[in-house]
Structures are given as structure tokens and as C-alpha cells.
Amino acid sequence: MDALMLSRLQFAAATIFHFLFVPLTLGLSIMIAIMETRYVKTQDAVYLKMTKFWGKLFLINFALGIVTGITLEFQFGTNWSRYSAFVGDIFGSLLAIEATAAFFLESTFIGVWIFGWKKLSPKAHATVMWLVAGASTLSALWILTANAWMQHPVGYTLRNGRAELESFSAVLFQKFAILEILHTLSAAYILSAFFVMGISAYHLIKKQHLDFFTRSFRIALGFGLIFSLFEFAEGHLHGSDLADKQPAKLAAMEAHWETKTNAPIYHFALPDEANEKNAIEILPLPGVLSLLAKHSPSAEVTGLKAIPRNERPPVLINFLSFKIMVALGLYFILMTLIGWFKRNRLPESPGYLKLMLYSIPLPYLACELGWILAEVGRQPWIVYGLMKTSDAYSPVAQSQVLTSLIAFILIYGLLGAIGYYLIFQQARKGPEPVV
Amino acid sequence: MMLQDIWFFLWGLLWAVYFITDGFDLGIGVLLPFLGKDEDQKRTMQAAMGPLWDGNEVWLLTAGGVTFAAFPMVYAVMFSSLYSALMLILFALILRGVSLEFRSKLESPGWRRLWDTCLFLGSLLPAILFGAAFANIFRGIPFDQNGVYQGNLFTLLNPYGLLGGILFLLLFLVHGTAWLAIKSSGEFQEKAYTAGKKLWPFLLIAAVLFLGATYFSTTLYQNYFKNPVLFLVILITVLALLGTRIFLGSQSPWKAWFSSALTIIGATFFGVIGLYPKMFPSSLNPANNLTAHNASSSPLTLKIMLIVALIFVPIVLIYQIWTYVLFKGKITEEDLTYEDTY
Numbered sequence: 001m002d003a004l005m006l007s008r009l010q011f012a013a014a015t016i017f018h019f020l021f022v023p024l025t026l027g028l029s030i031m032i033a034i035m036e037t038r039y040v041k042t043q044d045a046v047y048l049k050m051t052k053f054w055g056k057l058f059l060i061n062f063a064l065g066i067v068t069g070i071t072l073e074f075q076f077g078t079n080w081s082r083y084s085a086f087v088g089d090i091f092g093s094l095l096a097i098e099a100t101a102a103f104f105l106e107s108t109f110i111g112v113w114i115f116g117w118k119k120l121s122p123k124a125h126a127t128v129m130w131l132v133a134g135a136s137t138l139s140a141l142w143i144l145t146a147n148a149w150m151q152h153p154v155g156y157t158l159r160n161g162r163a164e165l166e167s168f169s170a171v172l173f174q175k176f177a178i179l180e181i182l183h184t185l186s187a188a189y190i191l192s193a194f195f196v197m198g199i200s201a202y203h204l205i206k207k208q209h210l211d212f213f214t215r216s217f218r219i220a221l222g223f224g225l226i227f228s229l230f231e232f233a234e235g236h237l238h239g240s241d242l243a244d245k246q247p248a249k250l251a252a253m254e255a256h257w258e259t260k261t262n263a264p265i266y267h268f269a270l271p272d273e274a275n276e277k278n279a280i281e282i283l284p285l286p287g288v289l290s291l292l293a294k295h296s297p298s299a300e301v302t303g304l305k306a307i308p309r310n311e312r313p314p315v316l317i318n319f320l321s322f323k324i325m326v327a328l329g330l331y332f333i334l335m336t337l338i339g340w341f342k343r344n345r346l347p348e349s350p351g352y353l354k355l356m357l358y359s360i361p362l363p364y365l366a367c368e369l370g371w372i373l374a375e376v377g378r379q380p381w382i383v384y385g386l387m388k389t390s391d392a393y394s395p396v397a398q399s400q401v402l403t404s405l406i407a408f409i410l411i412y413g414l415l416g417a418i419g420y421y422l423i424f425q426q427a428r429k430g431p432e433p434v435v
Numbered sequence: 436m437m438l439q440d441i442w443f444f445l446w447g448l449l450w451a452v453y454f455i456t457d458g459f460d461l462g463i464g465v466l467l468p469f470l471g472k473d474e475d476q477k478r479t480m481q482a483a484m485g486p487l488w489d490g491n492e493v494w495l496l497t498a499g500g501v502t503f504a505a506f507p508m509v510y511a512v513m514f515s516s517l518y519s520a521l522m523l524i525l526f527a528l529i530l531r532g533v534s535l536e537f538r539s540k541l542e543s544p545g546w547r548r549l550w551d552t553c554l555f556l557g558s559l560l561p562a563i564l565f566g567a568a569f570a571n572i573f574r575g576i577p578f579d580q581n582g583v584y585q586g587n588l589f590t591l592l593n594p595y596g597l598l599g600g601i602l603f604l605l606l607f608l609v610h611g612t613a614w615l616a617i618k619s620s621g622e623f624q625e626k627a628y629t630a631g632k633k634l635w636p637f638l639l640i641a642a643v644l645f646l647g648a649t650y651f652s653t654t655l656y657q658n659y660f661k662n663p664v665l666f667l668v669i670l671i672t673v674l675a676l677l678g679t680r681i682f683l684g685s686q687s688p689w690k691a692w693f694s695s696a697l698t699i700i701g702a703t704f705f706g707v708i709g710l711y712p713k714m715f716p717s718s719l720n721p722a723n724n725l726t727a728h729n730a731s732s733s734p735l736t737l738k739i740m741l742i743v744a745l746i747f748v749p750i751v752l753i754y755q756i757w758t759y760v761l762f763k764g765k766i767t768e769e770d771l772t773y774e775d776t777y
Contacts, residue, residue, distance in 0.1 A: 036594070059536060060536060060537075060540070063532055063533055063535075063536035063537075064533065066532060067528065067529040067532040067533060068487065068526065068529070069668045070492070070495075070496060070528060070529075071525045071529065072501055073496060073500065073503075074499060074514060074521060074525060076503065076510075076514075077499075077502075077510045077511060077513065077514025077515060077519055077521075078514045078515055078518050078522065079513065079515075081510075081511035081512065081515035081582070082511065084503060084507055084510050084511040084514075085507050085508050085511040085512075085582075086507075086512075087507075088503055088504060088506075088507020088508075088510060088511070088732055089504075089507065089732045089733050089736045090502035090736070091503075092500070092505075092507050092510065092732070093504035093732070093739065093740055094557050095500045095503055095504065095506035096500030096501050096503060096505075096506075096743075097500075097740075098498065098500070098741065099493060099496045099499075099500040099741050100497055100500070100743060100744065100747045100748065100751065101743065101747050103492065103493050103496060104493045104497070104747075104751045104755075105751075105754070107489040107490045107492065107493045108489070108490035108493070108751075108754060108755055108758055109754075109758075110489060111485070111486035111487060111488075111489050111490055111758065112486060112758055112761065114485070114486065115485055115486035115762065116486070116761065118769075119761055119762070120761075159733075162507070164733040164735070164736075165732075165733055165736045165739070166733075166735075168735075168739050180607040293567065381709035394511075394515035394518070395515065395516050395581065395583040395584075396518050396581070396584070397587075399519050400519055400522075403519075404518070404519070404522045407522070407526060411526055411529060411530075415533055418537065419533070419537075420532075422537065422540050422541075425540075426540070
């Protein structure tokens, strides 16, 4: 394998691993802030216990999210130096602003939250958690805006052999960024909701700490239901925006080969990339793809064949990622709706609870597939339409990249295993009495 | 051009602030096996940096981010040239970060020893490698006109680079002992002072050697000879270094810490001023040098970034100083048995 492929694998490993922790940080911080606020308002000790129990899980997850995030920033320089030189003006400034305006806040106040229990009033302490939650969200906004710019570059001019900033507001307020932000945040909230519901389900099945975990479950259920429904509608807007801005990605997601009007969606299909067609196509729904993509059943949707072969993303991986992600999205709606009807008799629904326990990994899978779709679907471009990934990597020796890739996999693998072991352990132990 | 020069010195300042803030936690991490003789002492040392290290580390991210945003060519060539060194630093920082979080989660002594070792290595490697990296930058890095590095990890381990590494390590160690003295009392505080005083002569020797070696290995002094008033920076740094020893001797921990912080700023700016306007000089051909003027972003980006920095850096400083004040007290028994402590 050459340095390009190794760098791609390394970046994939680093992002996929980083994004195992980010969504939970985004959602759980808000839920903990809600729990702690309720404690301040009601003085009900159960909420304090909840804050501490979920807080412990949160912190293990948070630590892994932070350390893996730091390596990501530097990988642009180490592995993608030609990309960095090309986009530093815009992409680099967004990362720098993220560090200055968000990451500082998050990292400084998490220390205050952990160590400040006896140094701050309960109200101030709860406020600190809101600051951590707000800063994490802010951090996500900047990073996703930077990613959205790679997906749909705006507000730049090509000068001096690089993309120079022309309009900062165009970069910040573009529709693609807003849709990507909403989509990713909702996904994070769904994941966090399923995490809390799943662990709560475990204890409810075991009939222990019933009050504690019923309340936890219900806080998360509200989140899960609202954002699963929202994600469905938002995902549709995101998809039709893709039809305009990244037609190749959309075509790959749907394995849509011929440019045509009245384009169908199939109940089942399997793309055959070598022969530029689908090996299997079962039960077409004519016009549905046109309708979803362009809001008219007779609209024309660009097919993959209209795009030069060397500018097409890999089809099968995008197709499968997309279909599985959508199926999971529907499953989340279904499960949270069922939960809503069962919310007052959760302990008497062991079947449902068991399903919820085993569903914990599913939103993780959906989130990662979403990123695979976003990033692999953009290929062969690193900045869509502007710079190819193959022109972006660093001129460093292949042996260096190989060594670091192996080190990444080993260290991340070990830390991930230890981190999740600790999370499992703490989760199983249940809440401790508060002093 | 004005903006590029402002950003050059802000770039230097961000690295200096990183070295001051994270410097003492890195120092404490390295001191852990030597000063932390029992579980209580180890926990005292970790609690001394517990609430602060995370926020401190973000200065590194900001220094890196600003390099990316304001001087993308420097970011690209610097980080790809120093690839292996930077990867080692990153892995070390990962280990340090998780060891503080993981160590208290299980009750076994073996488990704790494992994470204490990770904390030690995770602090030692960055301290030395940052010093070695900067010394090599002062000296010039072998990269060609296409920004392609013509060396390997061991190219960086030349005598001058190693001396830089040792200097940084000693700076951070002394800085760490001052912070430990601030945070502790009684017998342990005594130990911190003693360690600081014992390490200080080595720091002095390393500093003198480094100042001398810089004359022979780099062109840093050219700016000083052109503008002799700049020698004041070196003078202040040396005075601050002497002050650190005096205040450790008089058991004034805060003064010792500030004095050592000033030494670190001085040491960083000694290099930054000497480099100016170069940021990443090539040892192969001066025509390849990356400078504040040929490697910067567009004026618009520099302007926007400056506005962002002028708004947010003061805010960050205010709340970080607030946290330092909030946690300024000495570590007590209660802090150590406290369930939420690492």
C-alpha cells in the first residue's frame, strides 16, 4: 500500500474512533445538565444521584473523546500537508476558532465540574455543566462547518495556488453546513438517548433501582423520540440538498446508474459496479427517487453514468451505508414510539427492555455509517470539485505512515477496549449512595 | 506587512503560554515516580494538576490551530517534516490524558502502577520532544524546495536538538516543583522545594550550554547583534532563572512559580525573536525558508482571526485564571478521599 492509501486508512481509523465518543459527549452532557438542574430546583436527591452516576460514565467517554480529537487536528498537517497548504485559509481558521471559542471552554470547565463539587454552590455547579454542554455543541458547530466546506466549498477564490477566503459569512451560513449540523446533532442526541435507555433497561430488567432508572429512561425517551422524528424529516432535506450539490454521492447512495426522469427507488437492489448496473433490482417504486430528490415525480435525476468514471465514488459502500442508516433511523422511531406508549409501565415490559438493551450499539453504527457516507461519498474529492484526495497527502515516507498507522490501531484498540470495559463496569454497578 | 508580523508574535506567544501552563503538569508527571513514594503522595501530585491540565492542553491545540490558520505552509511543512516526532508526542499525550482518568477507576495496585507509568512516559516524551523540535527549528530543518523532508526521526536527535530537549525537560521539572510547593504543605512541600533546588543547577548548566551552543549551531544571534537592545530578553530570562532559585530557597512558592514561568516565556521568545521573520528555516537552502511573510494566509483570514483572537483570548484568560483561583488552595486530606477526585 502506498502512503496515500495508508494515510486514508489512518484518517478513517482516527475519525471513526473519535466519533465513537463525540456523539455521547454531545447528548449526555445536556441530559446530565438537565438532571443536575432538576436537582437544584427540586432538591430531590435522586437527581443528584443521577447526575453523579451518568456523570461518571460521561467522564470516561469524554476523556477518550478529547485525546482522540487532539490527534485529529494534527493529522491534517502530518498526513495531509498539501491539503493543509491549499485550504489553511478557510479550513484552518475554522479549526483555530473552534479551539479558541469552544474547546477551551469545554476543557476548562470539565475540570471545574469534576473537582468543583465542594467549591461551588449547587446552582453554580449545575451552570458549569451547562457550559460544558454548550461548549461541546459549539465545538461541533465549528467542526461541522469546516467539514461542510469540504463537501460544498463556498466563499473562496482560487489565488496563489490555494483557496483564499472571500466571504466568511458565506462559509458560516451556507445551507449545507446548517443541514449537516442539524443532522449530526440529532444523531448524537438519539445515540445518547439510546445509551441511557439501554443501560436503564438493563437495571429495570434486573428489577433494581426501579425509581432511579425509570426516571432516567423517561428523560432519555423524550430526547430519543423527538430527535428520531426530527432526524427523519431533516434527513430528507439533507438528501434533496445532495441532489443539487453532490449528485455523484446521491447517485451512489441510491445505486442510480442512468440519468432519467421519473426515477425509481427499489425495495431491494444490489449494485454491480464493474458492469455499471444493478445485479438485482426488485419491486421498483417509479418516480419516488425523483420525488424525494427534486420534489417532483417527473424530475430528472443524474445517474452515475453521467459522471466520468474517475470522478465516481465507490458505489457499493455508499449504497449499503445509506440503506442501513435509513433502516436504523426508522427502527429508532419505532422503538421510541413503543417506549412512549409503555412509559408508565416500563418494568412490566421485559421484552421491550431487552431489545432496548441490545439496541445500544445501533445508533453508534448509524452515526459511523453517516460519516462513511459523508466522507467516502465525497471521493475522489477531498474538497468537492476542487481538490482530489490523491493530490492532498503529505510527501512523507510510506514507512513512517505505516508505523504510525499500526501504532494508532494498537493504542486506539487497547484504549477503546479499556474505556468500554470501564463504562460497562460502572454502568453495571449502578448508582452509589450520595454523601 | 503588519498583520503577518502580529501573527508571528502571537504564534510565539501561544507556544509560550502552552509551555507555561502545560509545562508544570508535564513536569509533575515526570516527577511522579521520584517524589510520589506512596499512594497519598501520588494522589497529591495528581490532584495538584487534576482540575487544570485539560484546559492547559488546549493551548497546544490553539497553537497548532493558529499555525494552520495563519501560516498554512508552515503547518503543512512543519508537521509533515516532523512527522514521527509529532506522532510520538500525540501518542504520549493520549496516554497521559487517559491515565489520569482511568487510574482511579479500579482498585488494583497493578492497574494504578500501569497508569502511573503511562503518566510518566506521557509527560517525559512531550517535554523532551518539544524541546528537541524547537531546537531543530532554530537550527534549520533539512527540507527541499517542495517542502519535502530529507531526514528521519534520528536527524532530529543531533547534539543541539538533544540539548534543547534536556533544557525543556529541566525547565518543566523545576516549574513542576514550584507548582507542587504551591499546592502542598508540610513534609511534602519540603520535598518539592528540595527537588526544585537540586534540579536547578542542572537547569542552569543546560541553559548556559544552550545559549552558547546556539551561537555555534544557529543564526539566531544575528537579530540580536543587529538590534542589541534585544539582549535584554536574554538578560531578563537569566534573571528570572536566578529568581526561581532564590524564591525556592526563601520558600515563596508563588514567586518561584511566576519566576519560572517568566523563564519559560523568556526561553521561548529568545528563540522566536532570533528566528524572526523565519518560522521554519531550511538547512539545505535558505531560499526554501518559510517565513511569516511567504507562508501566511490571506490578509482577510488574518484579519478575521485577529478579531476572533482579540475577543476570545481575553475571555479564555479570564475564565482560566478564575479556575486557577478557584483551585488555588492546598491539597488536603479531604481532597484525596473525595470520590470525584481522579
